[in-house]
Amino acid sequence: MEKLNILQTKDLNYSFGPNQVLKNINISLNKGEVISIVGPSGCGKTTLLRICAGLVKTANSAIINTFHSCSFAFQDARLLPWQTALDNIAFGLKAQGIGRDERQLKATAIAERFNLTMQDLKKFPQDLSGGMRQRVSFARALITQPDLLFLDEPFSALDIGLKRELQQILIEQVCQQRLSAFFITHDLMEAVLMSHRIYVISGSPGEVTQQFSIPLNQLKRDDEFVYQETAKLLNHPAIMRSFELVIRKEHACN
């Protein structure tokens, strides 16, 4: 029987000194699932990701994580500047003790999936465009075949075409390999495109105020579906409250 992987928080609270940032957070992420965390700036999304990833320790053992391995992608690519793109991609394999030839073969194969050429792979990060660096960052995250991805706004600095291309590649990887992803975004449309479920966090301290399930397999979601679902969410009271859309609408009328 397949072992069930799960990431779960149970009544998670977190404070930075006297400043409570997260309050009674209960979320779960199952194998093969993508969840998005959306909410206004400063509501605690990144803090929640860092706690779930074990990068920030919690005092109250409110996290269950039975996934075996995880990788990260952030808004900035965070590559090692003294290594070529190829060696950056292969870095996780080196840490696993895999020999140079095999590392390079695997890195070249996954780089191709992200449309990086042999010329690109010889370059150092400072000689790559921002979009290329983000391709390298995704290839690096996936090469070790993790079962859980932590994604903190990895598309937000990209132009609309590149964003769509990388989103599509990531959706294919997630669906084909039954990867799970914990995804933070400001962009509701992106959350609708990518996720099985969306958690809305609002307030200070941040609390989960609503959870939405998005029907239809990600590979079948076309633009019309994404626009319609996003429009529905934008009119939902929990989203309007969370992003203060009611107040902004009222201001717009005055």
Ligand SMILES: Nc1ncnc2c1ncn2[C@@H]1O[C@H](COP(=O)(O)OP(=O)(O)OP(=O)(O)O)[C@@H](O)[C@H]1O
């Ligand atoms: N290391 C830290 N020390 C003290 N306070 C912090 C620290 N990191 C974050 N905070 C505070 O915690 C709150 C939540 O920050 P966090 O970065 O998690 O929010 P966010 O929702 O991810 O914001 P954004 O969408 O703008 O990235 C903010 O008030 C922030 O100032």
